[in-house]
Amino acid sequence: MESESALYINYLPVMLGGVVGFILVFTALIGARLLAPFSKENQKLTTYECGMLPIRRASTNIGMRFYLYAILFIVFDVEAIFIFPWAMSFLNVGVFAYWLMVLFIGVLALSLGYAWKKGALQWR
Template identity: 40%
Template sequence: MVDLAQYLPILIFLGIALLLSSAFVFLPMLVGRLTGAHKPDPAKLSEYECGFPAFEEPRSQFDVRFYLVAILFIIFDLEAAFLFPWAVSLEQIGWAGWATMMVFIGELVLGLVYAWKKGALDWE
């Protein structure tokens, strides 16, 4: 039989997390309503980033190349995240760890060559 009292700290933690996250979401909305900051007027609705109206709808679709560049960035950023701990622990993991990382880097190089050949890195 499982002793349910062991789960009490987890439930308390989840309750506090839910309370704090709800406060961070709903408290600014409540303060905005109470202070009158939610009342729109032409000055509040005017363009403020660049000073002139937008050329197109803000909900327009992005070109797929933006997503490809983002995915490639994430892949190679993760490679860097794996390389640092590997380099620090290389003395302990020995030749097996070195060979494993070379296979990993080889796969990433093949992926980079494939993306390059397909034109994912070309920007028109």
């Protein structure tokens, strides 16, 4: 129960912070709604573009290379999360834990090298 209440006190500001941030943006938008002029004119509402208006939606073509980085990122981010608890507690376990992590990072380095060699890291 003691730890539960500590958790409650610690993470309460996080929740409230979300609410305060929301209120901050919301009041700013309301302030602009009250103060700023609004006039309806169709030409203002067109998409910002140089020359003629674009055809079709813009959000249809997304380059393939962005997906490659996203997939690589997931692999390495999960691995970074694995390193966090290790980094905080490996001194309690000792030398064995250290060499295990060397092995883990070695395997990851191999995979990074593989991606590198395959050209996944090269922007084309």
